[in-house]
Amino acid sequence: MSKKVMGIVDEPNPRYAKDCLGIERHASALSQFVLRANTPLTIGIQGEWGSGKTSLLNSIHSTLEESGTCRQIWVNAWEHSLLVNPEEALLRIASEIIQEMLVTDGDANRSAQVKNAAKGIFRGALRVGATAALGVKAGDITDELFAEQSPSIKALREQLAKIACEIQERPTNPFQKFVVYVDDLDRIEPHAAVTILELLKNIFSVPNCIFILAVDYQVVVKGLESKFGKRTEENEWEFRAFFDKIIQLPFMMPMGQYDIGKYVGDLLQKVGFDSKARLNEADLHKIIALTIGGNPRSLKRMVNSLSLIEVFIGTADAENQDTMDELDRLMLFALVCLQISFPDLYDLVNSYPDFLEWTEDVAAETTRRKEEHDHQFSQMFEIATSTGDFDEIWEQVVFRVCYANPRQRVRARDASQFFNLLRDRFSSKKGVSLPERITRTLDYTSVTSMTTSDKTQTRKSDKDFSKYKFGGRELGKSRLVLAVLSQYVADNPDVSFDDLKANFPDEAQGAIGVFVKKEEAEDRFARTGYKRFFMKTNEPIMLIDGPVCVCNQWGKGNVEKFIAIARKLGVTIS
Numbered sequence: 256m257s258k259k260v261m262g263i264v265d266e267p268n269p270r271y272a273k274d275c276l277g278i279e280r281h282a283s284a285l286s287q288f289v290l291r292a293n294t295p296l297t298i299g300i301q302g303e304w305g306s307g308k309t310s311l312l313n314s315i316h317s318t319l320e321e322s323g324t325c326r327q328i329w330v331n332a333w334e335h336s337l338l339v340n341p342e343e344a345l346l347r348i349a350s351e352i353i354q355e356m357l358v359t360d361g362d363a364n365r366s367a368q369v370k371n372a373a374k375g376i377f378r379g380a381l382r383v384g385a386t387a388a389l390g391v392k393a394g395d396i397t398d399e400l401f402a403e404q405s406p407s408i409k410a411l412r413e414q415l416a417k418i419a420c421e422i423q424e425r426p427t428n429p430f431q432k433f434v435v436y437v438d439d440l441d442r443i444e445p446h447a448a449v450t451i452l453e454l455l456k457n458i459f460s461v462p463n464c465i466f467i468l469a470v471d472y473q474v475v476v477k478g479l480e481s482k483f484g485k486r487t488e489e490n491e492w493e494f495r496a497f498f499d500k501i502i503q504l505p506f507m508m509p510m511g512q513y514d515i516g517k518y519v520g521d522l523l524q525k526v527g528f529d530s531k532a533r534l535n536e537a538d539l540h541k542i543i544a545l546t547i548g549g550n551p552r553s554l555k556r557m558v559n560s561l562s563l564i565e566v567f568i569g570t571a572d573a574e575n576q577d578t579m580d581e582l583d584r585l586m587l588f589a590l591v592c593l594q595i596s597f598p599d600l601y602d603l604v605n606s607y608p609d610f611l612e613w614t615e616d617v618a619a620e621t622t623r624r625k626e627e628h629d630h631q632f633s634q635m636f637e638i639a640t641s642t643g644d645f646d647e648i649w650e651q652v653v654f655r656v657c658y659a660n661p662r663q664r665v666r667a668r669d670a671s672q673f674f675n676l677l678r679d680r681f682s683s684k685k686g687v688s689l690p691e692r693i694t695r696t697l698d699y700t701s702v703t704s705m706t707t708s709d710k711t712q713t714r715k716s717d718k719d720f721s722k723y724k725f726g727g728r729e730l731g732k733s734r735l736v737l738a739v740l741s742q743y744v745a746d747n748p749d750v751s752f753d754d755l756k757a758n759f760p761d762e763a764q765g766a767i768g769v770f771v772k773k774e775e776a777e778d779r780f781a782r783t784g785y786k787r788f789f790m791k792t793n794e795p796i797m798l799i800d801g802p803v804c805v806c807n808q809w810g811k812g813n814v815e816k817f818i819a820i821a822r823k824l825g826v827t828i829s
Contacts, residue, residue, distance in 0.1 A: 277514040278307060282314035285506065289315070289434060289465055290322060297456070297466040297501060302508030304441065305552020308469040311508065312436050315467065319434060326422075326430040328355040332451060333439035344443065345451050349458060352435055356418055359430065416461040423463050433464045440470040449478030452501045472498060472505075510549035516540035519554055523588075526562040534585055538680070542585075545673040546592035553595060560591050560703040567702050586681060586696045589673075594700055597663055597670055599656050605697055609690035610674055612731050613649040614808050615787065622659040632658060644671040646791055648733070648807050688722060688729075721811075723818070724829045732809040737789050739821050739828070740770065740805055744796050751800050758824060763817045767806050770796070776804035 285298070300308050319325045330351055336344035422428050437455070440448045448470065455466055476486050476494050483493045498505075516536030523534065547553045564587065594601040603621050604610060626632050636654065639645040645654045650671050657667035681689050723735045730738055740759065744750055752772065761768040767787055771779075773795050776788040788804035789795070795802040809817070818828050 277512065277518075278311055278509065279314060281506075281509055282311055282318060285311075286315050286318035286322075288504075289319060289432075289467075290324065292465065294432065294462055295460045295464050295466075296503050297468065298504045298506060299472075299498075299502035300467065300469045300506050300508065301471050302510065303471060303550060305550045306508040306510055307513075307551050308508060309438055310551075312438060312467060312469060316436065323429055324431045325434045326355075326359050326432070328352055328433065328435045330435065330437045331439055332437055332448070333442040336443040336447065344447060345454055348437070348451060349454055352459065353415070356415065356433060359418075359422055359433075412458055412461060415459065415464075419461050419463040431463065435459070435464065435466045436469075437466065438469045440468055441474040445474050445478035446481060447478075448474050449497075456501050468502070475501075513549045513551075515543050515549050515554070518551075519543060519558070522554070522558045523561065526558060526565070528558070528561045528565055528584070528588075534581065534588065538585055539588070541676060542589050542592050542673070545669045545676065546589075546596040548596075557591055557595055560595070561588065563703060564591070564699050568699055582681060582687075582692070583696070586677075586692050587699060589677060590693070590696055590700045591703065593673065594703065597657070597666075597673075599660055599663065600653065600670055601700075603652075603656060604693065605701070608693040608697065609731070610652075610693075611649050611678065611689070612733070613652040614810075615648070615652070616808075618652040618655040621656055626655050626659040629658070639667070640786060644668050644675075646786075648786060650674070651786060725827070732811070732814040733789075733807040735828070736769070736809055736814065736817055737794065737805045737807075739817075739826055741796055743821075743824070743826070744798065749799055752798055752803060755798060755803070759817070759820060763820055764806050764809070764813050767808055769817065770803045770805045773802040773804050 289298075300311060302308050316327055316329070319327060328351075330348055332344070332348060335347040335351070419433060423431055437451075440451065443451075452468070452470070452475070455468075459466065475498050479494055479497060480486070483490050486494055516539045519539050520534065520536050543549070543554070547557060590601070590604070593604065599621065603613075603617070607613060607617055635658070636651075639654050640651060645651050645667075653671050653674060654667050657663040657670055663670070677693075678689065681692055722729045722731060724730075725735055725738055726742060728738070740755070743758075744755070755770070759769045763769050771788065773790075776790055776795075779788075780786055780790065787806060787808050789807050790804050795804050821828060
């Protein structure tokens with residue numbers, strides 16, 4: 256009997272392999288362009304780490320190999336950079352490309368001439384490293400070395416051009432073009448990557464040569480900071496001009512077009528995660544879009560985490576493994592995605608699983624209010640809370656936690672929508688409340704957490720996840736108070752502000768009060784930026800002397816005081 260796979264190897268899709276991401280049509284289009292394009296030409300394949308650049312290069316290589324008209328040369332920049340300084344890495348890359356071109360040519364005399372021309376340039380390049388070590392400005396020497404009119408550069412380029420042209424014209428030769436792939440440029444030191452780009456542009460800009468480079472624009476930006484300074488709106492054009500000079504055709508990895516639902520579904524089946532309960536691809540796609548995104552490397556890490564958790568469950572809790580249904584596995588999937596993409600929010604969920612009851616105090620405990628030190632926070636918070644994504648208190652906690660982390664700040668809206676998706680998809684399904692399902696799932700996800708403390712290993716045991724039944728509905732603490740007061744006023748339409756305050760005194764809630772007049776609630780929000788009252792449309796309660804807003808900051812202790820008061824007034828709460 257075959258055993259299921261444990262884990263997914265993080266390697267590019269090999270040549271001639273099945274297209275798992277749906278990038279074949281992009282590879283086909285680029286291949287056709289290469290076959291028909293005028294030369295010289297440099298194509299830049301852009302995308303973040305793990306976005307599938309090497310898989311795309313492999314696919315292009317396979318297509319061009321089938322055509323039989325291109326002499327293809329593959330160079331891995333990162334491998335050449337291991338255990339050597341940037342100058343030596345540069346020379347190794349150039350040497351490999353030249354050597355592969357000479358092998359195709361087969362002319363021994365010309366081979367010797369090219370090698371001699373290359374030696375002069377390479378000695379100069381090594382001088383860059385040596386003089387830089389002595390404190391001389393390497394940039395000045397590099398500019399001199401790669402100058403367009405440098406005799407040595409020009410001589411070498413002319414020799415390489417002769418090779419490329421004569422090989423194409425040779426009757427016995429099937430090759431029409433040299434296609435050189437330079438992979439993993441974005442994995443080496445940015446300044447070295449930029450130097451390599453300059454070398455390729457100056458030496459190999461010859462007829463019948465096409466370079467396809469796997470490099471991200473952000474790496475070029477970092478490598479040019481020593482030359483242009485930090486990128487700003489004013490000098491952005493200088494960075495872009497350099498990139499455009501090197502790259503004639505930029506191509507961005509189409510991560511937004513990947514068939515992520517199918518891809519992840521296939522990976523999960525491969526490791527046996529959803530063999531007992533097949534997960535809906537639409538659910539997978541929604542969760543991934545709001546968390547990990549389409550980066551294949553991140554997706555493989557997520558699947559590996561789930562594979563380990565599956566083993567853990569089978570070892571430590573075999574009985575529960577057999578009873579986990581589709582919703583249990585979907586929740587497990589969702590929390591692992593949250594763990595990878597929003598670790599701060601995952602830690603918060605781990606401490607307080609009932610996220611619908613998150614309050615301002617929960618946010619303060621997590622961020623220490625450091626987000627408020629940012630001079631733009633107040634304005635951004637006001638804008639955010641005026642939208643549907645952050646109009647509830649718990650959503651504002653999400654915004655605060657994301658804002659406190661610069662890397663997560665721009666994705667606060669995704670985080671809010673992720674939690675809303677959990678609420679809509681899991682609330683009280685199959686007799687299990689949302690907090691209960693989250694709590695029991697967290698016991699499993701803790702084994703793959705990357706937190707730097709043991710905080711996520713010990714959830715707050717005194718956190719109350721109780722729901723209350725009132726008027727045929729199951730409500731959390733804050734919503735219960737709003738519902739009880741709304742019903743009380745509906746049953747007593749002539750009640751005034753003072754009458755309601757006498758029946759539901761502020762001491763039941765504490766410092767904020769059970770409710771305040773609407774204008775006071777709006778004033779507090781304007782002054783502090785905190786929505787401590789229900790203020791959305793239809794939430795204020797109309798009394799005979801004006802509307803009031805109910806407090807939404809309720810804990811276990813004060814809500815029990817409120818319930819006791821309500822019961823004395825004849826209200827039924829269970």
